[in-house]
Amino acid sequence: MEWFSAPEYWLGRLALERGVAAIYLIAFVAAARQFRPLIGEHGMLPVPRFLARESFWEAPSLFHFHYSDRLFATVCWVGAVTSGAIVAGLADLVPLWAAMLMWLLLWVLYLSIVAVGQTWYSFGWESLLLETGFLAIFLGNERTAPPVLTMWLARFLLFRLEFGAGLIKLRGDSCWRNLTCLYYHHETQPMPGPLSWFFHHLPKPLHRVEAAVNHFAQLIVPFGLFAPQPIASLAAAIVVITQFWLVISGNFAWLNWLTIILACSVFDRSSLAAVLPVPNPPALAGPPSWFAALVIGFTVLVAFLSYWPVRNLISRNQRMNMSFNPFHLVNTYGAFGSVGRIRREVVIEGTDDDEITDQTVWKEYEFKGKPGAVRRLPRQWAPYHLRLDWLMWFAAISPLYAYQWMTPFLLRLLRNDRDTLRLLRHNPFPESPPRFVRAQLYHYRFTTWRELWREHAWWHRTLIGQYAPPITLEKEPSQPASGD
Known part of the structure; x- marks a missing residue:
């Protein structure tokens, strides 16, 4: 199955796996430190009260079987330890099936949290982490070459993330079409950062350039992700640069960082070697037949579930940050379809x-x-x-x-x-x-x-x-x- 393997993307896979695990670690620690007053047994929106009116298939969560604050904390810290182990490289030292189970455990645990998180967990970056985390189950580890299908599905996710964000702006607030939204955005965004004041005071012509570049990066560049190399790597580099611009201009949880991590998976070794000293790839074996079968099955599932997000993308009534199934697989994304003026x-x-x-x-x-x-x-x-x-x-x-x-x-x-x-x-x-x-x-x-x-x-x-x-x-x- 030579067609199945993409050894030239071993560095991209490494960045994707370690990056997603690092975001999981942050997400689990944040949940552990904040859940009690928000959704704990005596919180503002208690989980037990929520579970009493929701079925498992409406909110799939381990907490349907039992809930206590101690159990919730245990779920958070087990998730944090497991994701930390993957960041440290443990998933590359264990058999492939064990690595897949580690990723599956992270996904199940975080889905259990998001499903009961109610309004506190109702944002697009939760779905993005769950979708990317489920995809990571099928990336393999250092015992096998990166599966080409999974790497292409990561690009497809990145495309939906960026293109959806671009379309919702173009279809939404008129200030995006006349390039004036950034006159207000840095001041009115949910949680400004330490440089937001300075970004706000950039000259208005530069704000218009920012908006135009944003349209280019989100409406044109994503198509380059599917082009041959090195064009695909160039498109990914533009995504990384524009996302870093967003990172330093505000606080958007891990939305921008996950986007950067997904973009890093697009870089192949030859493109990286043209600008950076990169090591030679290790000896990578072909995939076991059972792993190839699971990856192919996962690809078919994503193709089937993509009907609803793609239909949403081409719809005039596009909705942003929406999950079409309770498991948050193959979602639609978008941000700032409207921008406040005050x-x-x-x-x-x-x-x-x-x-x-x-x-x-x-x-x-x-x-x-x-x-x-x-x-x-x-x-x-x-x-x-x-x-x-x-x-x-x-x-x-x-x-x-x-x-x-x-x-x-x-x-x-x-x-x-x-x-x-x-x-x-x-x-x-x-x-x-x-x-x-x-x-x-x-x-x-x-x-x-x-x-x-x-x-x-x-x-x-x-x-x-x-x-x-x-x-x-x-x-x-x-x-x-x-x-x-």
Whole structure:
């Protein structure tokens, strides 16, 4: 089966396997550190309550058989240890079947988390990790040459990821068509990074160039991935460069990093050797017949499941970041089909006064990633994902995004819940919980160069009004918090 093997892609496979395992490691650690206040037994959206109304086939998860916070933590840390072992190279030291089982275990464990994660896990990078992670099962290890079918399926995934993102922009907000979206994007994106202020203040003509290059990279370049080498490697290099631009301009969890990892799988040895010193490939055996049969079967499955994503791509009513099956296999992707023109932020405040008066002093809770204190420079968090901070951006757009969890979140602050406070950067009430908490809605904008010099502030904010009225444990609200 000489046609089946692609030894010239052994470095691409190595980058893909180690990269996906590293992202799995980050995802499992993030889940372990954040799940208790979000979806734990006593969290804002408890898993047991969710499982009571969902069947296994609607939300395939090991937790249907039993759930406890201890079991959830065990799943996270088993996943972290297994993915760390693959990053260290263990999958190349064990038999091929054992390596496949390691990848299958990671996929099952993370699918079990995503399936019960509810709104906290409802983003495209979760589906992307699961789809890429399932593909990794069929990459083989150093005991066999890279299977050409699986390597081409990685390109097909990369194509859908990039082309889908390009189409949703072209079909969505008019500012993408007139090349003005980046006048606003760096300021209004969900979680700006430390360089976002500087990107925002680039000259507007350069912003228009950025938008045009983005269209080229996402609408034209993806077709080059299927061209002969070295054209395919050149297309992959453009994807890597444009994705790194996104990495340094904002925080988008592991979306950009997984895209870069997939693009690295496109590089063949001869193309890399033209620009870098690369080692010769090791001696790679042909595939066992059972492995070849599994890869061919997987390819047929992907071809069958691709009907729905491809139909979505060519549809005028294209939807982004959608899974067409509960196992998150062969999904559709996209990002920023619309771009906000102004930034709103929900600011959470508390007071320990017994009664609220005009003289009440409100103290602000500080989040780790989302904008808060105007003098604090945004931090780089990606590929680590701060789930509460990300959802706070959606909550500021509309209270409908937060109606399930905002009131439980505020009530947990009134109790100084330890797990919830670990999600935050600063608790203004370290000794005893506040008597009242409330949420205010602000308009945020980046300061100008002159304001930064004069005020030493990265943000300027203006109060819009009340988002959620003051609440206290003495009289818990009967309805979820909502904004004005």
